[in-house]
Amino acid sequence: MAKKLGLDIKTDPIIWIYEFLFVVTRDSGKEIEFLKYWGKLALYAELHGHHKHPAYAIGLAAAKAGLPIRHDVMNGIDFFDDRVEKVRISKGQSDSNAKQMYFEAQKALENPQGSISKKAMNKVVKYMEYGYHSTRLKVTTLIEDFDFYYRS
Template sequence: METINTLNNFCFCTLALGEKYQHFASLLIKDLSKNAPQIPIVILTDNPKKFEAYRNVISYFHTQKSVGAYHDKRWAIAKSLEAFNSCIFLDSDVRILQPIPDRLEWIDTPGIQAKSCFTMPHHYSKVFSDKASQSLIKEFDVVVRASRKISLDFLNEDIYFVKEWLFSVTRDSGREQEFLMWWDKLEKYFELRGICGSEGAIIGLAAAKAGFEVNYCQMDGLSFFKHHVTQWRIQKGQVDLKDVANYFEQYKEIKYPKRSIFKRSVDKVFRISNHSYRRMSLQLSALSDIDFYYL
């Protein structure tokens, strides 16, 4: 939809692959239509027709690229930065609760502005204190190996683990492209070793390697719902449950739909076969750089 006003020179963006996440994205779009009609949202999806009726949407056809789909958000960010100076990535299940100002002062800061981020040593502190799960220990091992591979000091306090559900990316004289390139490279390195998520670690390592600054940002002007974050805020007394109960209900209905045993079985077989195919394809493509990916 090329007629969308891009005067603000920034956009929101998200990923909507599959029916479940298209449904989530539809709710997010409606929130933005109400609370930020002047700001477009770029969506990468395998069903662009789902979003044709929305005037604030710029949709692009996209099929899953990464093994676990988690890293496909990189493609949404890259596509957004082709047309805009900045983009704010949101998971499709995020909800926007209140009107957003026409101007967000923090959006012009070059680099990454993260609603939640921690230094790497802080994020993996359970490993250092022998309280980590086996999955976290495995992830930590790959993070350390990847850091050494790209000549970074993992313990450097300037390298951050970025929570991937809400952050902004703003151009910085080409460093943003180098950041996206290293994200792509490190994503494959992790997935080859069985770590298909952990976007936060990869974002932090890629940014550090590219010299792309990462900052914590309060993100003034964005009032949002994210299920696990809002649950934590309720426990801390920062949010009243009755004010967000309907958002939890909608989240639950979409996230955990009622399915027959047959449908669950078919979906499981598809997920396993899809994962196996993408992993095999990755293993073959990685042969183009054996030194980086295999040695």
Template sequence: MDTSEKFCFCTLAVGDRYRAHAKMLAQDIQTHMPSTTLCILSDQPEQFKNFSHVLAFKHHLQSVKGYHDKRFVLEKSLSLFESCMFLDSDVRVLGPLVEEMNWSPGITARAGTDLVKHIQNMKNPKEIEVIKAAAQKLNIDLQQLKWLHEFMFVMKRQNGLERDFFELWQTISYFFEMQGIYHSECFTIGLAAARIGMTFDFFREDKFPFFKDKIERVRIQNGQAIIQEKQIYFDIHKQIEYPKRSLWEKINNKLSKQVVFYYRLFRLRVFIKKDPNYYKIFG
């Protein structure tokens, strides 16, 4: 497979933290897979101009807390490439490919399980209630649904189904956000895929060595990794996540986030009125 023409990595990098992470990711890919494109949606795409393998596009967040904006990243990437792998911006690529990336059409996730199994470990009853309500509105049996960990997953064009998938993802995301659940993209992806009949599978073996803080902690707990070998990546991640700020900067940042949050809640209602499918399904 010629990854340079048919496949790209992609990520979302809006805000200082995420752009800083994405620059590290861009450098990693340039080092280990220089012929593979990284497609980035960012509020400041010009910050990636020094990376020749990066395609960076201007983007302002549309969802209430940004989680559902992954769909715009995927949509843009699939308009340019046959398949793409979404990576959280704070994923680090630590080496070249160890296994060729030949993907089946639809969605293929690195980690996940059946939704009913995942629900057993969920601690938020409201979240479970909303998932069940959404499935009922969409006439989907919970037993059919898959759940993925959204830090790494692949999409490949599937006979144009992806267009319906992205449209339905948007509509379902509005329903979750109206219930006060903003990080629900992992559930929305499963619901949208099941509703339109998009293939949904998993790949359990790493295609390349990587670091993701939450995943690495699980590996360390399970004796699958040694913390000393990955400590440098934990340290870099922490420096980006928790930069030193003055008290005034912290207060200003908190107030700004609140203003933006309430603005997006108001805007959500405007978006819903413009979505012809929302009231047909959830009205």
């Protein structure tokens, strides 16, 4: 993805940004360029099966746009990410009992109760939606910028 933007990950200043919580502010139009590059990279990543790490696209887009990145603490804002919290707990930086209700709420959202037939129907609908979105993505990227999305 870096090569697609003309960036060299060894020499260009690229900072990876975690996708959980970040803020983009106005900066002389750089924020618009960032959103444009992020949009293209998001489609590229989806098209090529790079779903696992959206932070790459965010950091590369910011580097290409010249948008400065600061890692500031946002007092009063607390967020929960199960993967991060498990690491914090394993390092003794967080109390598992204090976060248990968040783990339970996430589990309930991700695995709702329902009949077997309802779960089966949801799975079928999910695959149909995936097929539709995948086809739409391929058509859109073919029309939008064939070279960017399909040529090496």
